[in-house]
Structures are given as C-alpha cells and as structure tokens.
Amino acid sequence: MIDWYFSHIVLIQSTFTTLLLALSVQVPLRAGVFSFAGVGCYGIGGYLAAIGMVHYGLSTATAILLAAVAGGAVAYALGLLIQRLTGLYLAMATVAFTLIISVLVVNGGDLTGGASGLFGALGMLDTGHLLAVVVVVVAALTFTELGPLGRRIEAVREDPELASAMGIDVARYRRATFAVSGMLGGLSGSMTVLLRSTVTPDDINFHLVVLALTIIIVGGSRSWIGALIGTVIFVWMPEVLAFVGEWEDVVYGVLVAAAAVYLPGGVTGAAVDGYRKYRRKRREAAASPPDAPPPQQAAAAVGGDS
Known part of the structure; x- marks a missing residue:
C-alpha cells in the first residue's frame, strides 16, 4: 500500500487540486449561473502565490490565503460587472475573463516572468494539507446543499422569478456564488503551483475550462459528489487507459458524448x-x-x- 501511494502521489495530489477547480464551476451551476470565473481565478491564485513566494518571500500558508482572498474578491467584482448577463452570454464573458488573465501574465514582465513564467515557488505542502483543505471545503458545501439553504439555492436555480416572489434575494445569491467560485479557484491554483514550484501562461488557458466542464457533465452538477466522481474519472483515466495508447483521446471523447446523451x-x-x-x-x-x-x-x- 505504501509503495502504491508513493508511486501515485502526483495523481492523488492532482485529484484534490482538480476537485477544487471543478467545484469552482459546480458551485455557480447549482444556483443556475453558467460561469467559468473560477478558472480565471485559478490563474490569479497560482500567479499570486508564486509571486508572493519568489519575489516577496511569503510563507506557504500566507501565499495560499492571499490567493484565495484575491480570487474571491476579483470574482465578486466580476459578478457585479456582468450580473445582467445570463446563459451562454454569461459563460462567454467568464471565458473571456480567463483568456484576459492569460494575456496579462504573458505581458507582466519580470513580475510574472512573461512567457516563461515563474520558477522556484516550492511550498511546504503535502497530501495531508491538501486533504484537510478539501475536507473543510466539502463540509461547507454539504451545509449549503441541505436544509433551508439548499432549498433556497434550488429555487434560485429552477425558478428565479418564483424565488424572488418568495422573498429570496436572487441577485445576492448569484453574487455570492461568484465569490465562492473565485475562492475555490484561487485555492486550487495556488496549491497546484506550490506543489509544482512553477507556473507558466500555458497553465491558464481554455483547456482548463474544457476540463472543468467535462468533469461536471460526467459527474453531475447538483452536488459536490458529482464533481468528485468526475474528477476521479478524468484524473485517473490516463493511468487506466494507458494500454490503449493513441486511442486514449477517442475513448475520452466517446465517454463525454455518451454521458451528455444518456446521463444528462x-x-x-x-x-x-x-x-x-x-x-x-x-x-x-x-x-x-x-x-x-x-x-x-x-x-x-x-x-x-x-
């Protein structure tokens, strides 16, 4: 068992960080908000943590906390700016936000390392720290899925007009999902970077949007359990499908298409x-x-x- 753990430690740690990234998309979807702002905040959190450690000598905990708070604040401000958008227009605006972040870090000069990125941001993180963060996040999200709060969020998603007529502040709930999404994205980005010790603009791109969305499509968007199932599938699938070689992308596409058609x-x-x-x-x-x-x-x- 110990040998298996150490031989798969990268996949195990990636499962935890990818789960946080997927949750940054799943949380807004639960409230009927089609937003990928959390993916952009993944980049913000990753670069802030790296900049804090490389340029200013911040501790690991301080860098992660800064990344989470900054991600939540930026996402909340973005939510205020685009709160009148809905559906695909909202999704497109948040995807554009992610792409803007990648352009900004490329042109950030010595602060962000430009196109080469930053190196040497090695944090004092291990699997136990990642597990502790994920447990706290999951416990908090479970609370929002149960009881009166869970029913209010479902009402906001299913029928905003009826929810508003019942006295629920729909706009406030949707803005809150932006803030939570940004915090989760910042956490995921900062911990990923501090585990790898490096971050580049290529790490923040449209492929993260596709990854997070496919995880939610396959796993389910109504609960954190769906995000966990989808994360396990797509993080470990390359390991399981190593024997198919170049056909791996075909299997990946068939799995996503089948889930979209037969498991809506x-x-x-x-x-x-x-x-x-x-x-x-x-x-x-x-x-x-x-x-x-x-x-x-x-x-x-x-x-x-x-």
Whole structure:
C-alpha cells in the first residue's frame, strides 16, 4: 500500500487540486449561473502565490490565503460587472475573463516572468494539507446543499422569478456564488503551483475550462459528489487507459458524448433518479393489499369481463 501511494502521489495530489477547480464551476451551476470565473481565478491564485513566494518571500500558508482572498474578491467584482448577463452570454464573458488573465501574465514582465513564467515557488505542502483543505471545503458545501439553504439555492436555480416572489434575494445569491467560485479557484491554483514550484501562461488557458466542464457533465452538477466522481474519472483515466495508447483521446471523447446523451444529470443524477424510482416502487408495493393482483393482471381481468 505504501509503495502504491508513493508511486501515485502526483495523481492523488492532482485529484484534490482538480476537485477544487471543478467545484469552482459546480458551485455557480447549482444556483443556475453558467460561469467559468473560477478558472480565471485559478490563474490569479497560482500567479499570486508564486509571486508572493519568489519575489516577496511569503510563507506557504500566507501565499495560499492571499490567493484565495484575491480570487474571491476579483470574482465578486466580476459578478457585479456582468450580473445582467445570463446563459451562454454569461459563460462567454467568464471565458473571456480567463483568456484576459492569460494575456496579462504573458505581458507582466519580470513580475510574472512573461512567457516563461515563474520558477522556484516550492511550498511546504503535502497530501495531508491538501486533504484537510478539501475536507473543510466539502463540509461547507454539504451545509449549503441541505436544509433551508439548499432549498433556497434550488429555487434560485429552477425558478428565479418564483424565488424572488418568495422573498429570496436572487441577485445576492448569484453574487455570492461568484465569490465562492473565485475562492475555490484561487485555492486550487495556488496549491497546484506550490506543489509544482512553477507556473507558466500555458497553465491558464481554455483547456482548463474544457476540463472543468467535462468533469461536471460526467459527474453531475447538483452536488459536490458529482464533481468528485468526475474528477476521479478524468484524473485517473490516463493511468487506466494507458494500454490503449493513441486511442486514449477517442475513448475520452466517446465517454463525454455518451454521458451528455444518456446521463444528462451526470452519474450522480442517474443514481439519484434510480434511487427515487426504487423508493417509489417500494411505497407502491407497501400501499397495495397483500392479496391484490398486480396492476397488469387487474387490468387484464377488467378487460376480459367487459
């Protein structure tokens, strides 16, 4: 077991950081906000952590905290700026924000390292630290999925007009999702960079948007569990599919397409729907009299008598 852990430690750590990135997209989607601002904040957090350590000698904890706070603040400001946009227009605006961040760091001179990036930002992080951060984040998100708060968020997503009529401040909830998304993106970016000790503009690009979105499509967008399932699939898939060689991209595409067509709610959505159908059948079976014939036989008997 120890040998397996050390031989896969990079994948294990990548699972935790990628989960935070996926959650930065999943949280807004739960409130009906199609936003990729968290991906842009991933770049902000990564570069701020690297700049803080390389140029100013910040500690690991301080650099990560700075990245998370800055990511949340920038995303909240972005949410105020584009709050009138919805749907695909909102998604396009947040993708543009991510691309703007990549352009800014390329032209950041000595501060960001330009096109070459920054090197030597090695933080004092291990798997235990990553696990602790993920557990705290998941616990907080679980609280938002349960009870009255979870129902209010569902109302904001499913019917904003009705939610507003019930006294729910829809705009405030949506702005809050931007802030949380930015904080999660900043956390993911800073910890990823401090584990790798380097960051370049190529690390912040459209491929992160595609990765986060496919994780949510396959895993599901209604719960952090869906983000976790999708993350495990796509982080570990190259390891599992190593034997197919050059066909790996084909398998990847087929998996995403099949999930989009046959699992519109993702793996978690299919599991929840299956559980609800099972519970409904159990209730119907318990409510029917013990000696009553099945519904099909009863219908046939009625037809024969007529």
